Amino acid sequence: MPLYQGIRWNELERLEGLVPIPMYYGTTWAGVRMGRLPGTDVPVYFLEYNRFFDRPDLYGPPGQSYQDNLERFTLFRAERSNCARCWVGFPTSFMPTIGRRPWCRCT
DSSP, rough: BBBTTTTGGGGGGOOOOOEEEEEEEEEHHHHHEEETTTTSOOOEEEEOOOHHOOOSSSSSSSSOOTHHHHHHHHHHHHHHHHHHHHHHHHGGGGGGOOOTTTTTTOO
């Protein structure tokens, strides 16, 4: 999930390396942090890309939207698709392959 402002990022483990994410203008890079669901060992991964996610409101100020919301959601969707391919084993024929993540446990 995106590392939105208000999430206690300093309590999350910063994972090694950066994630390459294909965008329409080329590849961009994001960090990944890992936390756990409270009271469990279930990992939760956060995509750290401050330019898009470190904002006071999720989608924009009340009654408005951020002008770059399409880019923000495109970036998150692109990375989420690659995570699904990696973790769930979706076929790569319809998902872009951009390399194995250091934190990805593909078999």
